[in-house]
Amino acid sequence: xxxxxxxxxxxxxxxxxxxxxxxxxxxxxxxxxxxxxxxxxxxxxxxxxxxxxxxxxxxxxxxxxxxxxxxxxxxxxxxxxxxxxxxxxxxxxxxxxxxxxxxxxxxxxxxxx
Numbered sequence: 001x002x003x004x005x006x007x008x009x010x011x012x013x014x015x016x017x018x019x020x021x022x023x024x025x026x027x028x029x030x031x032x033x034x035x036x037x038x039x040x041x042x043x044x045x046x047x048x049x050x051x052x053x054x055x056x057x058x059x060x061x062x063x064x065x066x067x068x069x070x071x072x073x074x075x076x077x078x079x080x081x082x083x084x085x086x087x088x089x090x091x092x093x094x095x096x097x098x099x100x101x102x103x104x105x106x107x108x109x110x111x112x113x
Contacts, residue, residue, distance in 0.1 A: 003033055009041035020095035022046060046093050047080075060101025068109070086111045 009025035016023055028040040051060065067074065067084060074081040089111050091098055098106075106112065 003035060005033070005036060005040035005042075007041040009043055012043045015043060021093055022095055024093060046088070048094055048096070050096065051099060055099065055101070057099070057101035057104065060099040061105050062101075064102045064105040068105070 005028060009027075012023045012025050022045055023043050024046070026042050026044040028036075028042055030036055030038050030040075049063070068086060071081060071084060074084075086106070086109055089098075089102075089106055091112075
């Protein structure tokens with residue numbers, strides 16, 4: 001099978017203007033797929049966990065803590081969890097505010113949220 005990856009990171013600004021700050025530019029590295037010999041500039045979408053305003057700060061804190069500290073266990077169930085990192089937890093990449101409990105955990109880890 002032949003696969004051709006098409007650069008499309010130039011669409012990020014327009015998509016964010018239309019849909020909110022959900023997208024960022026990224027790269028699929030050369031060799032990630034058989035037959036690809038150059039980097040591919042892409043738009044990627046961020047996964048977010050959403051809760052209502054009734055969730056306690058402690059519950060939100062513990063959920064985030066579990067996602068970070070039990071990452072290997074989560075990756076064993078769903079490989080996409082490998083892409084989760086504290087460095088990616090940036091408020092301006094989210095169309096909704098971070099929960100105060102999540103922000104507390106991020107602050108403890110030196111991440112601004």
